[in-house]
Amino acid sequence: MEITNRSKKEKLRRYSVFFVALFIMSFGVSLVTRSLMGTSPISSLPYVWSLNTSLSMGTYIIILNAILIIAQLLMLGKDGIKENKVDLLMQIPVSLLFGVFIDITMAILSSWHPTVYYLQFLSCVVGCCVMGVGIALEVIADVCMNSGEYVVHIASKKLKREFGTLKIMFDVTLLLIAVGCSWIFAGRIDGVREGTVIVAVLTGPVVKLLLPHLRWIERWEKLPSTKADAILNDNDSDEFQVITIGREYGSGGHEIGEKIAHALGIPFYDNSMMEMVAKESGIDIATVKDYDQRLPHSLIYELVTQEFSVPASQSLSKKNALFVAQSRVIRRLASDGPCVIVGRCADFVLADRTNIINIFLRADEEYKIRRAISFYGIEKDKAADKVAKTNSLRREHYSFFTEKTWGDPKNYSAVFDTSKLSSDAIVQAVVAFYKTNSLK
Numbered sequence: 001m002e003i004t005n006r007s008k009k010e011k012l013r014r015y016s017v018f019f020v021a022l023f024i025m026s027f028g029v030s031l032v033t034r035s036l037m038g039t040s041p042i043s044s045l046p047y048v049w050s051l052n053t054s055l056s057m058g059t060y061i062i063i064l065n066a067i068l069i070i071a072q073l074l075m076l077g078k079d080g081i082k083e084n085k086v087d088l089l090m091q092i093p094v095s096l097l098f099g100v101f102i103d104i105t106m107a108i109l110s111s112w113h114p115t116v117y118y119l120q121f122l123s124c125v126v127g128c129c130v131m132g133v134g135i136a137l138e139v140i141a142d143v144c145m146n147s148g149e150y151v152v153h154i155a156s157k158k159l160k161r162e163f164g165t166l167k168i169m170f171d172v173t174l175l176l177i178a179v180g181c182s183w184i185f186a187g188r189i190d191g192v193r194e195g196t197v198i199v200a201v202l203t204g205p206v207v208k209l210l211l212p213h214l215r216w217i218e219r220w221e222k223l224p225s226t227k228a229d230a231i232l233n234d235n236d237s238d239e240f241q242v243i244t245i246g247r248e249y250g251s252g253g254h255e256i257g258e259k260i261a262h263a264l265g266i267p268f269y270d271n272s273m274m275e276m277v278a279k280e281s282g283i284d285i286a287t288v289k290d291y292d293q294r295l296p297h298s299l300i301y302e303l304v305t306q307e308f309s310v311p312a313s314q315s316l317s318k319k320n321a322l323f324v325a326q327s328r329v330i331r332r333l334a335s336d337g338p339c340v341i342v343g344r345c346a347d348f349v350l351a352d353r354t355n356i357i358n359i360f361l362r363a364d365e366e367y368k369i370r371r372a373i374s375f376y377g378i379e380k381d382k383a384a385d386k387v388a389k390t391n392s393l394r395r396e397h398y399s400f401f402t403e404k405t406w407g408d409p410k411n412y413s414a415v416f417d418t419s420k421l422s423s424d425a426i427v428q429a430v431v432a433f434y435k436t437n438s439l440k
Helices: 008-034 041-051 057-083 085-108 117-141 147-159 163-186 194-221 227-238 253-264 273-281 285-291 299-305 318-336 365-374 380-402 423-438
Strands: 242-247 339-342 356-362 414-417
Touching: 008 041, 008 085, 008 117, 008 194, 041 057, 041 163, 041 194, 057 085, 057 147, 085 147, 117 194, 147 163, 242 253, 253 339, 253 423, 273 318, 318 339, 356 423, 365 380, 414 423
Parallel strands: 242 339, 242 356, 356 414
Antiparallel strands: none
16 A cells, blocks of 8 residues: 555545544444345354354454454464564554444444334444445555455455455355354354345445545545645645547547657557556466456446455555556656647546646448458458447446446546547647647
């Protein structure tokens, strides 16, 4: 996690948001638990233990987290412990605080025992939404993981498996153990009901829905502490003018981008970025190329399997890990000097810059198909399908990460139809725009 470059005030703001998030999450978990329709997967085992012993649910959450930290130590080994020492140590106060918050919120809701099913259902759904707010704030704080997340994070590295897939397996394992313990202790199943499924399925989409509306908190976290910081931030953001090019497959975006860069005498980045992204993410170049600008699974699958309570930079979902690595590369290239960057949501990644020109290139279907055949060597009977599928994947990719509509004129400085205008005419227009803009 990249926190070393953050000012003391930014760190303080982020940790303040994180602790608020922790309390809100605990309140959501308690509200779901008090609905008597089950509880969240990670809380199911502590809840069952608390029902059958004298210790509280919060105490057992602390105990479970301690077990998970020990498991992390065993998986990491001596060298891994040194490398991850800060993250391991941070889990201790987080686990203690979350356990205390659970007991406090369970006590606050001690009189809430809905007996009518619709009230139980409503309590469960509201609890999911409250948890969603807390998780969204945790993502925005971006300071640390809890023990349940981090043990899966380490396991996914060791086993080289997707974070989301392993997280589902981890949650299912906890639920099965909780069911077994409940049956052994009480002869019945407590703590695991339809509400558990509701939490597992609903919380992720709620977080995804809330995040765009809470990003103002992230901007507050990053506010400069001093005038010197503000000047430094302005220089980092606006010193160099950057051109981003979004484009439909078959519209000639690569060719036009190259021509613009050549005319201005500035670097051009498109497929050459993939090697940089591979190095940044630690993922092999073949996988980077395979995942480049497309969603590997259906959106519904991602909504369920993506662990939204983990900042993207910490998740080992290849799609998320690559997007974050790619975004870091894009921001670094933009900070190094003026350049032209094609695709990869660069307009969104660099949205905080004011000295930027975002253009989008589109074309008629027939033009794109002809170009796919003549420039890319696609077979005639497969060209139309190739164009449609590639652009569908680009649209889904852009929408998934930016919450915006790909190709919407509102997102760009200018939109050009390459089937109506020549590439030279578009290049001249963009170059003139760039030079005029740089004189302001």
